[in-house]
Amino acid sequence: MEFLDRDYFKLAVVFYGLSAIYSVFVWRKGFREDNRITYILMALAFVFHTTALVKRGFSLEQCPVNNIYEAMTFISWTMVTAYMVIGAFQRLRFLGAFAAPFLFAIGVFALMPALDVRSTTPHFVKGWVSLHASLILLAYGTFGLSSIAGLMYLTQEHDLKFHKLRAVLSRMPSVERLERVTNRALLIGFVLLTVGLGLVPMIVRENPSLQVKGDPKVAWSIFVWLLYLALLGWRWRFSAGGRAIAWGAIGSFCFVMLTFWGFTLLSPVHN
């Protein structure tokens, strides 16, 4: 029996789920133990997830970002890839305990049958469009990581403010480091989003029939870009504190996740 790409992704989601369950134990233990098990579970999920993406990509002969299922799997793959790199540093490994539930939820949602609509011809044209879609989804994945780092920051900050012994007993990184990870992920995501959106004029030049003016998804994308620009400006120009930026990162990413599909479905250009 041949394993389809969706089967590999289902296996990845199973391991995200196991990691999420284990994360509960890690949380209850106050992040005192080394988080190797979460990293291993996430690594196994990453292997299956990458296999799923590669199989889908080869079957389409292009980057697999053509429908909502593929977009969700790509975003979540970006997040877990970044975690594999960051989690190699022991102190930041606890990011996995926060990321796993997110990734499990995204995976379960992505697996809904109605989201993986495959047509005989790809919805998007090759070339600039593939690059545009993959850069933007990479950006969203990075924003996802920034929101996870923001959540870790808020957890650690809360424990310190309320003088919990757990704040010093845990092996979580310092609040300053978490703030730095959050800010850097926001910046990297913003750069990726800017470059991705910057390709739109080239796409329009190649496809003069595309009507981007007034398109809901285009307007939504510009709004998201302005949202993250404002967040970064708030940090760098007005020296907003770590707590404010953490909430900003989490709130912005939640907004993106909750509205992404709706605006995609409303968009004639993207359908």
Next chain:
Amino acid sequence: MQIVVIGLNHHTSPVTVRERFAFADDAIPAALELMKARGLVEEGVILSTCNRVEIYAVSNRPAAELQQFLVESRSYTEAINGEIFVHQEPASLEHLYKVACGLDSMVLGETEILGQLKKSYDLALQHKHTGARLNKAFQNAFNVAKKIRTETNIQRGSVSVGSVAVELAEKIFNDLSNRNVMVIGAGDTSEKTARSLLSRGARSIIVANRSFDKAQTLAADLGGRAVTFETWENEFTQVDIVISSTSAPHYILDRAKLVPLMKLRRNRPLLLIDIAVPRDIDPEVNTLDEVYLFNIDDLQQMAEGYLKQRREEIAKCEEIIRQRARALLEGLRRASTAIEPAAFRPAHA
């Protein structure tokens, strides 16, 4: 032949008795040489610290003879009323392991004793006073200490106010090496806390005190600089950690004062340690973003929390120690040709 331990420590005797038995480092090799020459021991290590004087030996002599040697070598003429303890296998090995892990220390889980034990063992080894049994026992003790350190929480956390403050600083700041510390006022605890931060790499100390002379003295002692009490706020933009212990009857720092100062600092994290009673810093400031305030009660509660956690780990550590002692003794018994435990009779049996 078996491994025995004889000595006195803070559990069995007061410091007035312990100090009479203390060995200077340069006297230890000669004492061991003498014990061997008299046939009292085949191998020996003497551990002499402020809280214990213990002789670990491989011997088949009665305990009374070893005790007699200890008393005579220290010229102790008073009666012994249980101050000197004796352990034979397996208790002697278990005791060694407990000492190495800090389980027998005055401050449960402290790590200084391991260094002292290693030093004592090295000294005996250098002078060829150890052999196969003690070498194995001590090497095993060091391994057990490492295992317990990594697998339990017996050595996690700090039990002094100064060390807790440093741990908090490390949970707030990524790196202490480029942090500036300000001490406002004076006092033992604030000085110790400042020293702890310096020992962990804090960059500089600024001292402010109503008496500029006192500020200068403390600053010189800590390798920092002094400022007048009226101008401490001017230094705030450069400071990351503030230790406050003035005798002011009112708050010297409150929310209204701190908000504009935080803006000047571009909202970089700030750790405030308020050791004063009555408090120097308004608790309200803890609600500000990037500000972390701890008073003396908070630090002491954390230190007690650590101690409680360490106590909870004792049973786990003792089980590891029992297992390792049993395993070593099994190994030694297989390797040795004869053991006569009956020949060793504790003095007080």
